[in-house]
Amino acid sequence: MADTIFAGISPYSTLSSYPLLATETNPENASLVLAGVLVSLIVIYFASKLGGEICARINLPPVLGELVGGVVIGVSALQLLVFPESGNSASDSLIVNFLEKTAHLNPEAAESVFSSQSEVISLLSEIGVVILLFEIGLESDLKELIRVGPQAAIVAVVGVVAPFASGTVGLIYLFGIAPIPAIFAGAALTATSIGITAKVLAELNRLSSKEGQIIIGAAVLDDILGIIVLAVVASLVKTGEIQIINVVYLIISAAAFTIGAILIGRLFSPFFVALVKRMKTRGQLLLTALIFAFSLSYVATVIQLEAILGAFAAGLVLAETEKRKELEEQVVPVADILVPIFFVCVGAKTDLSVLDPTNPTNREGLIVAAFLIAIAIAGKVITGFTLFGQPELNKLAIGVGMIPRGEVGLVFAGVGAASGALSESTNAAVIMMVILTTFLAPPLLRIVFKEPLPTPSPENVAVETVQNSENK
């Protein structure tokens, strides 16, 4: 095996695509996978900046531009960035075609390069949302979150119960849909995409406002509630009954994790600061913080929660240390290169063909979709107004902040379709609901928050982000 040491990281592996060395095929692919990933990143960054800049100029949230930029380069339009999970093969990907034309990628190797490159980009996008939630946690205020905890809990619970109940009942009685698919579609209405809302709030400089913290707290709780709802619904579909023990397990582990992470984290944070202060090598603060964040993310995954919850908890804990400001400054460039990959991929993986009314299946779905969209928006908007007697709160903004379903809502559709519970048209309706709420929420949020707080200087966003958290 000695001859393969260092294989795959060799800067020279390009050489094996050189005709003289055609005997080796693995290093050739390794080098072409790097080439494919670099081209994908160029396309992703270009789409995110072009979309973001256009949106910033027409007074829409830049993250909407990143999503739309993703749609434009993705499966629905240019097909530059497509993924095997959506049923696309190497020949559908314009990037793979480009590699074949320019970088001597031979067609036999194309499928394997395509699958590797897609895997790497998907994983970078997942790390992107982990880093985003870590950054959101860092910019959040644990004390404020605990203080708004009861309000966030009301918003989260109402935002799950109201759309679920009205959606399910409406589908059964208005559209004559059978109970099981109706329950599944209703469950898909409960989700909230914390990533999209948090990003818009950060762009509006409202993350640390009371409304912002209620929305973040509620969205985090909603994520946990969503996991429980999905488990309950899936168990109902599969066995016809609810496995109480699993539901209880999820509730206990979610509560234990959240409280445990914060308590242990608080015990650990003085040790963290002391350790970082004694370290002498480059990147000591950032890498130690990431070790902590990734560890909590892993623990969250292990107990069937989500990696992003762990990253958020880690950010919250480290936000309480004296290193917060320095760490925030260092996380900004890391988030800048990873987070756009997430949003552009969400856009690129969105298949707009379900919106095409010339397809009969879609037409049937469109009517159901219109109903679902109405419930999806109304069911979340009312959540803010359940917070009685606090006239200073922008209740509409809180409700609007809970609207986007994003990728989370689609998991319900995916699980539903895979289990056979959802018909094709109901499934299409759920997807339309998710797309619309996801793309509508950023501009709506901007409208209900009137205008951004102290306008960001275009010159130095790193500084601005830090100031933002200092101003709270």
Place this chain on the structure above:
Amino acid sequence: MADTIFAGISPYSTLSSYPLLATETNPENASLVLAGVLVSLIVIYFASKLGGEICARINLPPVLGELVGGVVIGVSALQLLVFPESGNSASDSLIVNFLEKTAHLNPEAAESVFSSQSEVISLLSEIGVVILLFEIGLESDLKELIRVGPQAAIVAVVGVVAPFASGTVGLIYLFGIAPIPAIFAGAALTATSIGITAKVLAELNRLSSKEGQIIIGAAVLDDILGIIVLAVVASLVKTGEIQIINVVYLIISAAAFTIGAILIGRLFSPFFVALVKRMKTRGQLLLTALIFAFSLSYVATVIQLEAILGAFAAGLVLAETEKRKELEEQVVPVADILVPIFFVCVGAKTDLSVLDPTNPTNREGLIVAAFLIAIAIAGKVITGFTLFGQPELNKLAIGVGMIPRGEVGLVFAGVGAASGALSESTNAAVIMMVILTTFLAPPLLRIVFKEPLPTPSPENVAVETVQNSENK
């Protein structure tokens, strides 16, 4: 396909590993791959910081600690981080075992999770070295590099010719090795690992010294010469003759790329600055710079050069703009999270079993290795002394800076072994030479440079790096 939109980026995909939803296997793997990558990164960051901090305390370069940290967690020792390319399977990886025990990874899925996770980590390490060379380029001074160009060229050419000639001749006449394997082993002596040397120079605050710039310039030229030497040798082995046309093509394309990238880059850079100034969204400078760097990397790959040469050229060009300082500050955290992955992976993929003298094949190789190591060191150390009449230069330091072969030298061994030109014992000898030069060079460099310039403050390395480049 609608049901799979967003698949693979879903934060909820964890759920499918939940027993209730066992019907879906793909999302399950996707979530476990993320878990595997997170654990790998935790292990890599921990090893790099532990190794780096220990080395910093015993006055050795931290990057040596990252390499040794990699060896400790890699294939030679703990087997936490192993790679399929080295012939390891999922069951060899302690991280995969850990996932099986903690994260409900079932053994059937282990091989696929292992291969995906290894692919992602390998690719992150490749992006790491691309970012490293981009940062080195940013911290280099194009005018200074051009000024030291003739000296760098002498160092590079002597550093290729001297070890190649003496190594090949010695192997043939002293050890009776056949000409073809002798030429191959000789060729492996010509390489220089720019990554390791540049990193040590940066750690010693010597990157912008005249010696530092000569070493960087020579190492870059050496990379290009190495590609040419490898092409020549491989063609010789394969066809028994040298295909002049390919060699000429490589020389012309390398020269055209280097000059073209810098000229076009200089024309482009005012446009770059103007564009970045007009952009309003977060990360505008960093992402625009990375689009440029990745584009040049891709072009370098396409014309059979290396991605890292493109990234270096992009850094050089952007170093001349007024945005240099701001960009350097933003690249530091990105390099901090990606570059250690590269060095730890180099260590983890190093198989120290070739050094075991109880294995008879190794014993035969050990004598040849001793000879190769002597030539490898002497052949590079003399390069500095070919720069006559410049008494102010630390000539020993220049020669020592060219010693580490790193991953580059191993590609020669890999190609040689794959083509059947190298016997097992000669191959093992080449690998021993590479390991020793790689691990010896960092401490030797520190000795010949006496001590680091203005001692780095442990508190704020980002600022220090910038000051460093301002002070030049």
